Amino acid sequence: MAWTKTKYKGVYVFYWTPNWVSAGQHVFDHPYDLLTMLGVERAESNYGDSTFRLRAGFLGYDRETVQDINDFFDASWGRYRGFWLPSWHSDLVLTAGWAAIDTAFTAADIKWDEYWSPADVTGHHVLIRWPDGTFICREITSVVGGTTYNVNAAFGKACSAAEAPWVVVSFLYFVRFNQDEIEMKYYTTDVADIEFSFKTLQTVASTTTTSSSSSTTSSTA
Secondary structure, three states, X not given: XXXXXXXXXXXXXXXXXXXXXXXXXXXXXOOOEEEOOXXXXXXXXXXXXXXEEEEEEEEEOOHHHHHHHHHHXXXXXXXXXXXXXXXOOOOEOXXXXXXXXXXXXXXXXXXXXXXXXXXXXXXXXXXXXXXXXXXXXXXXXXXXXXXEEEEOOOOOOOEOOOXXXXXXXXXXXXXXXXXXXXXXXXXXXXXXXXXXXXXXXXOOOOOOXXXXXXXXXXXXX
16 A cells, blocks of 8 residues: 555654564663762663664565655654654553444553553553554553553544454554665565664654644555
8 A cells, every 4th residue: 555644643653564474673772871980880871761672674565565665764864753663562452342432442451550651652652453454543541450541532443342352452662763774675576675673762752743643543455
């Protein structure tokens, strides 16, 4: 499908799914300085939260998709501009369905208040993807009892109890590319594999808005 320039809170969403044939990378990073002057050594960090470094390959299965992914990279100016990236893992495992007008979902307890609530960005935003490829982005505003996750807007699409095990709820990271150049490995004249590395950012860009684009529904091939 053509790049629809999907946005969440005014910032582009990188919604292409990884090529699962190759193993991706998903590691923690918490840079620090070790002060070793006259006194006792001390570790000091300018990061309030740990960051994630992610790496994955993405398959452009036709010329249009290859061009769309390349255009997204160009629009981001390499490392310069931040955007949203789903983890594409089932970070929150649903235990029930919901109606289209609902603004909360039920999922397994991951101790959100203890581990994710203190973070500035990571763990506060999710991408919810249905088996048919449609998805929405929402912000978690609070968690009640460890299992009821309140979000900032109605889902706009129902999820039945039978469908819930197949609906993927992934954390939505605010990231930048961790590279300024890309290399495409072509298998045919139309199909190419592109590997990207990403790094999470501590805060959302100041250009982010909370307009009607904050909750979006789109689809992927």
